[in-house]
Amino acid sequence: MTKLIRSEEEIMLADAARGYLDEAAPVAKLRALRDAGEAHDPALWAEMAQMGWTGVLVPEEAGGSDMGHAAACVLAEEMGKTLAPTPFLSTAVIAATALRQVASARAKAALAKIAEGTVTYALAIDEGSKFDPEAIDLVAEKDGNGFRLSGQKRFVVDGGFADRLLVLARTEGGVTLFDIPADATGVTRSAKPMIDSRDAAEITFDKVEATGEDVLGTVDDAMAVLKPALEAGQAALAAELTGLAAGAFGRTVGYLKERKQFGTLIGTFQALQHRAADLWCECEVTSSAILHAGRMLDTDPENAALAVSVAKARAMDTASLAVREGVQMHGGIGMTDEFDMGFYMRRARVGAEWLGDYGYHAGVVAGLRGF
Amino acid sequence: MNDDLAQFRAEIRAWLEQNCPQEMRDGAVGEDSTCWGGKNWNFTSDAQKTWLERCAAKGYTVPTWPVEYGGAGMNRDQEKIWLEELATINGRLPLQSFGIWMLGPALLHFGTHEQKLHYLPPIARGEIRWCQGYSEPGAGSDLASVQTKGEDKGDHWLVNGQKIWTSYADKADWIFALIRTDREAKKHLGISFLLIDMTSPGVSTKPIRLISGKSPFCETFFDNVEVPKHQIVGTENRGWDVAKYLLTHEREMISGSGLLAGGSRSLGAILAESGNLDEPVLRSDVMRHEIDGLAFGLTLERYKDQAEAGTGTGDASAMLKYYGTELNKRRQELIMAGAGSDALTWDDERAPHWLRSKANSIEGGTSEVMLSIISRRILGLPG
Structure with a gap:
């Protein structure tokens, strides 16, 4: 039976994480980034990749450590204790979990990059001031074999610096999730420094091109x-x-x-x-x-x-x-x-x-x- | 190991199917729905009696106690399965008592082998009902200042004094009590933990009428009561150690009582039937209670898992007691608010339950005492 106590492995992971984070990402780290006007530290992220943290939810065949969600929660909890500024949630947890639902070579390659620490993701859902994935207006209109995305997203956490965006869009028969590069033509980002000294962007999509390949999972079934x-x-x-x-x-x-x-x-x-x-x-x-x-x-x-x-x-x-x-x-x-x-x-x-x-x-x- | 547990589950399921009377499958947890046992107990039905006897024969009334003391020798995983399977058929617990929740664990820890053999099986079979003689008029939160005295008379103690808030003393067969046996020692060091037959000459009880209209608590008087020397648990004058150990079990028992009351249905689902749950403020309060209740239930699980793994602490029971009782008081307030004027008559069970719940954060140590224990022993804040 599953026990509601931490396993030996989880205790060791927490201890190791604490030791590393106290050294590399105390609150002073976040403060220094804020004072420098930055929201992301690529060097910190690269070190986390080396320790297997960015691949915590990436399957082993894609180069991940695949430690599972409880382990991801252990890492997130330790990061929270000293407010470590990383795109861990956006990239290593949310994007990795979305990508591993999809059995394609492209998704596997993306997962491998997450595990390597060579790509960052941001999740673009919100359009109003409250989280409500059911109520979105950004549309992806059919255009030949592909789509054109038009609309606006707000509160895209880590969206100011992320390499790629997961964008929730309305399609003919439902909603569809797209995986597109953040520098695609027609994407305009205005990174807004938030009160927590992290980053969230407002992003405008002006007829941004997306192919069928860019759909994560099935059309209309995000x-x-x-x-x-x-x-x-x-x-x-x-x-x-x-x-x-x-x-x-x-x-x-x-x-x-x-x-x-x-x-x-x-x-x-x-x-x-x-x-x-x-x-x-x-x-x-x-x-x-x-x-x-x-x-x-x-x-x-x-x-x-x-x-x-x-x-x-x-x-x-x-x-x-x-x-x-x-x-x-x-x-x-x-x-x-x-x-x-x-x-x-x-x-x-x-x-x-x-x-x-x-x-x-x-x-x-x-x-x-x-x- | 999982195969073994699956096999165990199948056995329990089959046994329950065969042995749990239909009348006992209504999930009732009211005052008399579950048998309290003892010589004065009046079974509410033949089925209640049969159910107790069948479970006692298998040791299922005290599943985790050793077989030789009347239990079934289950480990924690097995006990969980037993309770889950019982819940699946909506079965009542066969027996509840202070003997099971409080004295039993203390005897298992501090008692001699002879004492365990003598006292535990009658508790498991529901033959002897115990009550708790702790508080006195002058010793409430400051429990260690108890004054009921026991004079050493060679082969027995001569006990004189008064206890108060003795739950169901008028129905109990025996009492476990804190008695001052050394008046010179510092207050924690002069107390003995004695077991006293309620039929001894000089013992009398008087029920106290409460705000709920009921009288679950009594005053208990000791007037020259002779207590044989062998009826002591642990060492003479070191009864406080036994008392504290027992209190941690009492606190855990009280902390979980509110959760059991609703069975597997949520409070929100129950209140929705009244049609009053659309009112936004009540609904919001019920949602918050639901979230806190679910998280607290998980905490009870977690602490049991910790205790089994040997990583728990006795002091943590103060947290369970504090949080669980405050949660139950909230629950009772919401039940009353959800029922509106339907619950304002004495023939409705809800008002007495609501009023009774106010004692939860007083009995077994007040919420304030619990917070002080946490503050000193867990957080290490200065005196």
């Missing part, structure tokens, strides 16, 4: 490919947010043990102790949902939707509480840019919106639970 990719991404994002909550919480508890006021450590005050303990409980409960989502995606992916939505809803809620309490318990210092808590707070807000907010996932849960 969801066969996109649903598993979205669920994988939502679970990994939930894991990242859980790591983020743990990172913020660790700093807060550390501060309670060193800050003195009224001649004593503020951690002796019951008002703060109980709030810290309550937050710890929320983190614990959310951790269980993350583990379960990873297990379900690995063992019973057809029925993972409930586990994934519970995980994403819980994780954004817990992360939000952790950063709000983090700033409040730090007091004035928590409000300064010099201190890192603001970076945690801003990333938590972006993570809450990306791939479905609380209401979206609560709706999924309610539907699957019969109300």
Whole structure:
């Protein structure tokens, strides 16, 4: 029976990841990139490829390490603890999961490049201010043997620097997912620096040419490919947010043990102790949902939707509480840019919106639970 | 190993099919639906009696206890299968009791072999019903300040004092109690864990009427009660160790009770039948409760897996107790809100359940005590 505890391999992976990330991608890394006006560090990504992280969901025959979704969640969680700025979710989780649903030589080649770390992807779905894959207007009109894509996408995370785009478009009989180069003729990107110091682009498509080869999966049936990719991404994002909550919480508890006021450590005050303990409980409960989502995606992916939505809803809620309490318990210092808590707070807000907010996932849960 | 488990599942399924009476397949978990056992128990039906006897004969009332003490010797995976298969046919648990949840685990850990042989099988067969003598009028959250005293009289202790909030003391056959046997020692170090026959001369009980209109709790009085020396669990004056160990089991038991109440159906699905779930604020609260409840259920699973793997900590039960009881209180509020004025009469079961749930975050250690335990022992925050 599947156990809701980490395996030896997962514990070792987490330890190794922590060791590497503390060295190579502490919060100071994100801060330095922000100060330099950048959102992506190719050198960091190349190192992650060498360690097999970019190929975590790439089959071995395509050169990946194929460690599975629970392992991807372990990595995402460790990255979340120090807010490591990487296109891990867009490329190694979402794009890789979409591509591996497709049995073509081209998809296999793309997967190999993801594992090598030589390509980055971004997922272009949103058109309004909320995640809603059902409600899109960008069209792919038939044009000879191919298509022409016209419309606009917003909040394309990592879209400012990604090499390729997965674009959800309306076709005659449904919606279709296209895999096209980000520098194709007719694509205009305006990268927008977001509050979390990462990147999301607004992208305009003006009669962008796409061939039948560029269709990922089947025309009019994007969801066969996109649903598993979205669920994988939502679970990994939930894991990242859980790591983020743990990172913020660790700093807060550390501060309670060193800050003195009224001649004593503020951690002796019951008002703060109980709030810290309550937050710890929320983190614990959310951790269980993350583990379960990873297990379900690995063992019973057809029925993972409930586990994934519970995980994403819980994780954004817990992360939000952790950063709000983090700033409040730090007091004035928590409000300064010099201190890192603001970076945690801003990333938590972006993570809450990306791939479905609380209401979206609560709706999924309610539907699957019969109300 | 998975083959073995599949085989085990098939055996359990076949046994249940043959042995679980139809009347016991209604998933009921109310106060008397599940048998509490003991000499004073009145079976609500022949089927309830038959069901208990058949399960007890196989050790299924206490599946994980060793066979020689009345259990079935199941491991955690097997127990899970037993519970899953029982849930599949909507079967009632054959027996519930404080003996199973609290005293049993403590005896298995601290008792002598003779004590286990003597006390555990009657619990497993539902013959003896136990109650818990912990709190006193002056010892609530500060439990270790209990004053009920036991004087050393050579072959027995002479016990005098009063316990309060003794659940079902008026129906129980025996009580496990914290008794001060050394008045000079520091408060945690002068307590012994004694087992006392409720029919002993000098023991009396008085039910306390609660806000729910029911009286599940009693005051229990000890007036020159003689307790033989062999009726002690663990070492004299070190009963606090037993008490704490037992409390972790009590807290885990209380933490899961709210989840069991709904069976496999979601609260939202149950409330939707009332037609009131379209109201957006209620619906939103129910959704949030559903998400938290599912995640908490997974946490109970995870902690059991941790305990089995030997990586758990006893202190974590404070978290389960705190979170589970607060969740159950939310659940009861939502049930009342969903039912509207339908649930405002005394002939409806919902109001008493709602009122009863308010004790969840008090009994077995208040939510505030749980948060203090987490703060000190898990987070390491200063005194």
